[in-house]
Amino acid sequence: MKLPASFRTSKGMLGIGLVLAILLIAVIAPVLIPADWATKMDMRARLSPPTWAHPLGTDQLGRDLMYRVLLGARTSIAIASAAVLMSIVIGLPLGLISGYAGRTTDNVLMRLVDTLLAFPALLLALTISAVLGPNLQNTIIAIGIAFTPFLARIIRGEALRVAQMPYVEAARTAGNSDARLIVRHILPNIMPAVIVQSTISLAFAILAEAGLSFLGLGTQPPDASWGLMIQASRDYLDRAPWTALVPGAAVALTVLGLNMFGDALRDALDPRSKGAS
Amino acid sequence: MSYILNRILSMLLTLFLISAITFAVTNILPGDVAMMIMGTQSNPEALAGLRESLGLNDPLLVQYGRWIGGMLTGDWGTSLVFKEPIAPLLLQKMTASGLIVLFSMSIALICAVPLGVWAAVHPNRWQDTASSSAALLGVSLPDFFWGIMMILLFARGLHWLPSSGFVDPGEDLLLAFRHALLPSLALGLGLMAHLTRMTRATMTGILNQEFIRVARAKGLGERTVVWRYGLANAVGPVMTVAGLQVGYLFGSIIVIESLFNYTGMGWLTYQALLNRDIPLIQASVFVIAAVVMLANLIVDLLYVLVDPRIRLS
Numbered sequence: 001m002k003l004p005a006s007f008r009t010s011k012g013m014l015g016i017g018l019v020l021a022i023l024l025i026a027v028i029a030p031v032l033i034p035a036d037w038a039t040k041m042d043m044r045a046r047l048s049p050p051t052w053a054h055p056l057g058t059d060q061l062g063r064d065l066m067y068r069v070l071l072g073a074r075t076s077i078a079i080a081s082a083a084v085l086m087s088i089v090i091g092l093p094l095g096l097i098s099g100y101a102g103r104t105t106d107n108v109l110m111r112l113v114d115t116l117l118a119f120p121a122l123l124l125a126l127t128i129s130a131v132l133g134p135n136l137q138n139t140i141i142a143i144g145i146a147f148t149p150f151l152a153r154i155i156r157g158e159a160l161r162v163a164q165m166p167y168v169e170a171a172r173t174a175g176n177s178d179a180r181l182i183v184r185h186i187l188p189n190i191m192p193a194v195i196v197q198s199t200i201s202l203a204f205a206i207l208a209e210a211g212l213s214f215l216g217l218g219t220q221p222p223d224a225s226w227g228l229m230i231q232a233s234r235d236y237l238d239r240a241p242w243t244a245l246v247p248g249a250a251v252a253l254t255v256l257g258l259n260m261f262g263d264a265l266r267d268a269l270d271p272r273s274k275g276a277s
Numbered sequence: 278m279s280y281i282l283n284r285i286l287s288m289l290l291t292l293f294l295i296s297a298i299t300f301a302v303t304n305i306l307p308g309d310v311a312m313m314i315m316g317t318q319s320n321p322e323a324l325a326g327l328r329e330s331l332g333l334n335d336p337l338l339v340q341y342g343r344w345i346g347g348m349l350t351g352d353w354g355t356s357l358v359f360k361e362p363i364a365p366l367l368l369q370k371m372t373a374s375g376l377i378v379l380f381s382m383s384i385a386l387i388c389a390v391p392l393g394v395w396a397a398v399h400p401n402r403w404q405d406t407a408s409s410s411a412a413l414l415g416v417s418l419p420d421f422f423w424g425i426m427m428i429l430l431f432a433r434g435l436h437w438l439p440s441s442g443f444v445d446p447g448e449d450l451l452l453a454f455r456h457a458l459l460p461s462l463a464l465g466l467g468l469m470a471h472l473t474r475m476t477r478a479t480m481t482g483i484l485n486q487e488f489i490r491v492a493r494a495k496g497l498g499e500r501t502v503v504w505r506y507g508l509a510n511a512v513g514p515v516m517t518v519a520g521l522q523v524g525y526l527f528g529s530i531i532v533i534e535s536l537f538n539y540t541g542m543g544w545l546t547y548q549a550l551l552n553r554d555i556p557l558i559q560a561s562v563f564v565i566a567a568v569v570m571l572a573n574l575i576v577d578l579l580y581v582l583v584d585p586r587i588r589l590s
Contacts, residue, residue: 115294118566118573120528123546127562130550131305203417210419211532215547230422234536237425238433248422256417 006267011260018257026077029070038067038224047240057242059232065246072224072247076254079140079219080205084198086144091151092194098152099159100182110156116149121204122211129217139218143208147201154197158190165189192269199262203255210251226251281578288574295566296348300341303559310555314357344559354556358548363560366545371564373443374534374541377457378526381465386519389469390508393476393515397484398503408473415470420529424463424536431459441538460537464529468522475518479511513584520576524569 006012042054042062050057056066098109116124128142162168163186171185212218213227221228226247233243311327328334332343347353353363396408432440438459446453483489484507492502530543538544542561549557 111290111294115291115298118291118295118524118570119298119562120524120526120565120569122528122531123562123565126531126547126550127302127558130553130558131302207419211421214419214421215532215535217550227419230419230425234425237429241429244422244425248418248425251422252414252418256413259413259417 004264004268006264009264012264015257015260015262015264018253019261022073022077022254022257025070026073030074033067033071035071038071039063039222047236047243049240049242056246057240059229059243060236060240065229065243068224068229069226069246069250072226072229073250073254075136075219075223075225076206076209076227076251079136079143079209079225080202082140083143083147083205083209084201086140087147087151087201088194088198090144091148092155094148094152095155096159096182096186096190099156100163100178100186102160102163106156110153113149113152113156117153119146121146121150122208125208125212126215126217129212134212134217134220136219136223139209139212142212143205146208147205151194151197151201155190155194158193159186162186162189196262196266196269199258199265203258203262206251206255206258280581284574284577288570291570292567295570296345296563297341299559299563299566300344303555303562304337304340310357348560348563353560356549356554356557358552358554358557363557366557367542367560367564370540370542370545371568373445373539374527374530374543376446376453377461377464377533377539377541378523378530380457380461381468381526382519382523384461384465385468385472385522388465389472390476390515392469393473394480394503394508394511396473396477397480400481405477409477412470412473412477415466416474418467419532420463420467421532421536423466424460424533427459427463428537443538443540456539460530460533460539463533463537464526467529468526471522471525472515472519476511476515479514480507483507483510513580516576516583517580520573523572527565527569 003012007016040063042048042058042064044062046058046062047060048054048058048062054064054066056064056069058064059068094109094113098106098113119127125142125146128145129138132138132141168181168185171181176184209218209225210227210230213225214231216231219225219228229247230244230251233240233247236243311324311331311333314327332340335343344354351364353367355361356363356366359366392408392412396405399405428440431438439456440459442456444453444456484503489502489506492506493499497506527543530541531547532543533539534541534543535547542565545557546561546565548554549561
């Protein structure tokens with residue numbers, strides 16, 4: 001199998017490499033590293049700079065930052081993926097029906113979506129998280145709901161475009177039912193757009209989780225997430241800047257990888273947008 | 278004219294929906310205003326009495342009607358945490374946030390447009406790579422991370438700027454400016470990166486069009502072609518994206534203002550959410566959504582001004 005041309009650029013390769021590496025870490029780090037390595041407190045080495053014993057330094061409780069950041073990968077990636085999945089599960093039918101049905105259905109649904117879009121996504125997520133009570137599961141729900149209107153809007157636009165194609169018209173004339181038209185003829189043709197948007201949403205979800213946890217309205221201790229680590233570093237910035245830099249770099253590399261991967265994916269799946277990244 | 282009227286009418290409808298959603302979401306909160314005022318250990322009879330007098334036993338629709346009626350007549354209720362009337366409080370905080378929102382938007386636009394054009398004029402050359410890589414890095418880091426880095430560098434390291442706090446521009450303009458600079462930069466960097474990517478994409482599309490070839494063919498200088506012909510057509514799309522980013526900014530100020538202890542709208546909303554100050558949550562969430570919508574309306578109307586083709590159709 002040959003990679004599409006857009007992935008055979010340095011940016012595309014770097015994107016694939018980063019995404020694969022981080023997925024691998026998220027999957028195997030919890031298997032290889034015992035969970036208590038990330039919570040073990042070494043009181044003699046509190047806020048220690050990087051040393052042989054602690055390659056990325058330690059935090060205010062003497063916990064090893066390398067183990068924490070590696071194990072935190074699973075929490076951050078899992079929350080972001082689950083949230084994006086949730087927004088697809090809600091947004092896909094909403095967008096499809098809206099774009100396909102048109103007229104009143106479209107008007108009503110899109111008015112609702114537009115209203116939700118007026119709320120900044122982070123504000124919506126924070127409010128939902130505060131209302132439901134901050135924990136891991138509600139962080140997923142909060143980010144998932146906050147991202148749904150974006151996805152529904154994009155899917156609706158694509159569905160609208162595809163529904164007007166001659167081949168859909170032909171399939172309709174041939175006597176296919178609405179449900180069959182949507183599932184067999186429209187859905188497969190909007191999937192590229194959905195996949196590209198999901199990759200980009202995943203990058204935003206990682207940032208949103210970090211932001212929520214940073215404000216104390218996302219992941220709660222003892223779960224280790226990158227946003228939570230950055231929050232904990234706030235009081236020790238002067239003495240131990242690496243406590244912020246290590247999780248910050250983890251977020252940056254993940255989001256950077258997802259963005260480059262998403263750009264290459266878009267160029268591969270949608271040749272019209274070539275170079276427009 | 279009918280376009281503008283149409284937009285305003287649809288905005289009023291959306292405002293109504295925003296208020297309904299805000300009210301509905303905040304009413305799922307466990308515990309109510311009476312519990313917030315008297316505490317969880319309070320006497321059940323006194324609690325029931327307060328509930329009755331606050332009208333919390335009325336049907337939700339009646340409560341919503343009372344809330345929206347209050348909002349329309351300027352009675353926005355009293356904050357439970359700050360023990361102050363909400364309307365003047367919000368106005369004051371909105372001014373503080375308006376300062377950093379405008380500031381960061383200006384910083385972002387001033388840097389992003391030239392950078393994006395520069396990259397688009399030299400596609401796949403080092404200028405493009407440099408500008409695009411910087412932009413990619415910018416969108417990949419959370420803005421609170423930029424904020425932390427700036428505190429480390431400009432406040433703790435170089436001692437150039439204060440690391441936290443807010444000063445009213447009416448009291449001391451220079452000091453207010455110094456306090457607003459770091460939060461604005463932290464907000465502006467991510468925004469700048471988004472807008473650079475957008476400007477580059479739009480300009481790349483425009484520079485490949487026929488009329489640009491014609492302009493070059495008739496011997497116009499490259500500077501005229503790019504800035505006068507190319508950019509003139511990119512202003513609309515870039516402005517629309519900048520307008521949409523106002524929503525993103527009002528989300529980000531919650532994190533940034535909390536980080537910098539900059540007591541604006543974002544900080545206030547965060548305090549309201551943390552303390553479950555229901556009247557304040559309702560009012561501030563509604564106001565933020567309304568401001569974001571208003572910003573987009575203004576951008577749409579400006580679009581009609583800068584792009585005569587829309588007026589004709």
